[in-house]
Amino acid sequence: MEQFEGLTPTQTVERVGALLGCPPSSAQVAQYLDLQDPLRPLRDEFLLPRVSQLPPSDQSVADGSADCIYLVGNSLGLQPRLARQYLEEELDKWAQTGVHGHTEGCRPWAWAENNIEQMMADIVGANREEVALMNGLTVNLHLLLLSFYKPTASRHKILLEAKAFPSDHVSTYTAHTYLHCSSFKVLFHIVKKQKGEETLRTEDILDVIEREGESIAVVMFPGIQYYTGQLFDMAAITAAGHRKGCYVGFDCAHAAGNALLQLHDWEVDFACWCSYKYLNSGPGGLAGAFIHDKHKDTIKPALTGWWGHDVNTRFQMNNGKSCIFGPQHLTVVSSRLLVWVKVFHKAGMAALRRKSVLLTGYLEYLIRLHYTRDPSQPQRAHVAILTPTDPQQRGCQLSLCFSRPIHRVFQELEKRGVACDMREPSVLRVAPVPLYNSFSDVHRFIETLGAALRASSS
Ligand SMILES: *Cc1c(COP(=O)(O)O)cnc(C)c1O
Numbered sequence: 001m002e003q004f005e006g007l008t009p010t011q012t013v014e015r016v017g018a019l020l021g022c023p024p025s026s027a028q029v030a031q032y033l034d035l036q037d038p039l040r041p042l043r044d045e046f047l048l049p050r051v052s053q054l055p056p057s058d059q060s061v062a063d064g065s066a067d068c069i070y071l072v073g074n075s076l077g078l079q080p081r082l083a084r085q086y087l088e089e090e091l092d093k094w095a096q097t098g099v100h101g102h103t104e105g106c107r108p109w110a111w112a113e114n115n116i117e118q119m120m121a122d123i124v125g126a127n128r129e130e131v132a133l134m135n136g137l138t139v140n141l142h143l144l145l146l147s148f149y150k151p152t153a154s155r156h157k158i159l160l161e162a163k164a165f166p167s168d169h170v171s172t173y174t175a176h177t178y179l180h181c182s183s184f185k186v187l188f189h190i191v192k193k194q195k196g197e198e199t200l201r202t203e204d205i206l207d208v209i210e211r212e213g214e215s216i217a218v219v220m221f222p223g224i225q226y227y228t229g230q231l232f233d234m235a236a237i238t239a240a241g242h243r244k245g246c247y248v249g250f251d252c253a254h255a256a257g258n259a260l261l262q263l264h265d266w267e268v269d270f271a272c273w274c275s276y277k278y279l280n281s282g283p284g285g286l287a288g289a290f291i292h293d294k295h296k297d298t299i300k301p302a303l304t305g306w307w308g309h310d311v312n313t314r315f316q317m318n319n320g321k322s323c324i325f326g327p328q329h330l331t332v333v334s335s336r337l338l339v340w341v342k343v344f345h346k347a348g349m350a351a352l353r354r355k356s357v358l359l360t361g362y363l364e365y366l367i368r369l370h371y372t373r374d375p376s377q378p379q380r381a382h383v384a385i386l387t388p389t390d391p392q393q394r395g396c397q398l399s400l401c402f403s404r405p406i407h408r409v410f411q412e413l414e415k416r417g418v419a420c421d422m423r424e425p426s427v428l429r430v431a432p433v434p435l436y437n438s439f440s441d442v443h444r445f446i447e448t449l450g451a452a453l454r455a456s457s458s
Contacts, residue, residue, distance in 0.1 A: 046078040048436070
């Protein structure tokens with residue numbers, strides 16, 4: 001891909017078209033980009049469902065033996081091939097050695113986090129001791145707010161965006177209402193979109209913090225908004241919150257493994273994320289939590305547990321002093337999780353992100369090429385992209401709206417072997433994941449979308 005360095009996705013696609021002497025919309029362009037993609041071999045490390053393996057059963061319009069077009073890694077990442085082997089090894093170890101598996105074998109369970117936490121920390125831009133793998137995301141959020149939400153009479157608001165994910169909304173609400181100050185009238189201060197705009201402007205977020213900051217205890221934002229796919233300027237939001245004395249935390253469910261994060265350098269106070277979306281740990285995979293090490297000795301409650309003891313003294317059970325602060329106090333990870341972090345680590349976040357910008361840019365390019373928002377052409381299907389165009393303001397997901405009923409479009413796509421995600425009221429979320437999706441997947445999706453839109457209008 002080096003020959004395209006410095007070019008925008010649009011310039012790259014057009015340059016390849018010219019090089020091959022074909023229109024930029026041609027499938028040859030996708031094939032060429034796949035051949036040039038240094039991360040291409042990673043796809044073979046994942047198991048891709050075939051069309052016939054997916055619901056619904058009415059698939060007369062698709063070739064059942066083909067790989068499905070999987071664009072829903074933002075909801076559940078694909079299974080790494082090695083996951084089964086790792087799981088079987090652990091099950092065998094458990095069956096054959098029982099409790100000795102804690103300390104024996106190739107990946108002793110008792111030290112599992114030693115292998116994983118550094119790699120996980122690299123993925124989110126943190127120091128190892130700032131990161132823990134534990135519980136589910138929502139539980140971690142509740143725990144983190146328990147430590148970071150410290151309302152006083154004058155500073156008790158929590159700043160949320162208006163369309164916050166239910167977990168963010170409920171956990172902040174719970175923290176506010178039940179734990180501390182049910183008597184306060186103002187619960188949250190919410191950032192609202194400008195009229196007619198689909199995403200938030202950074203300056204509006206910073207403006208609210210500037211105006212209301214003195215009364216805000218915690219700024220609680222998503223890294224990437226799950227519905228629109230907007231990637232927020234976490235560094236700027238954090239700095240603005242700190243200037244006003246607020247704690248700033250992020251729900252990175254859609255950002256971890258998708259955007260380049262620098263949680264430590266940005267001085268984010270706390271964060272949480274799940275591992276089953278872009279990190280491919282499988283359903284029920286442990287979630288992540290981050291607490292900046294500047295809070296090491298001060299934040300209370302510290303949520304400590306025996307696993308936070310220095311490993312050399314952990315089993316002395318003396319309740320003594322060597323308790324290392326940090327969220328890893330609660331960490332007991334199963335070493336099967338190692339597999340997904342390993343695949344990730346092999347690729348490297350920077351290389352993944354580079355491919356991601358081009359892959360999603362290619363998707364956007366083809367949508368704009370084929371579809372109009374021009375209201376004077378009502379007979380043509382309209383496709384609108386809610387997600388910002390600027391790659392700095394998005395991850396891999398594009399959120400699409402259609403002039404046709406969303407349920408019909410979704411149904412027709414499913415029939416044709418596309419796995420994507422419909423969100424009420426009117427959005428289709430499409431996420432080409434750089435780990436395993438190809439440029440040809442994107443091209444197939446666009447062709448399939450054309451057929452689905454034609455079918456949904458008849
Ligand atoms: C997926 C997602 C969650 C999921 O929380 P769980 O506790 O894993 O169910 C939470 N927050 C956001 C923003 C999400 O996108």
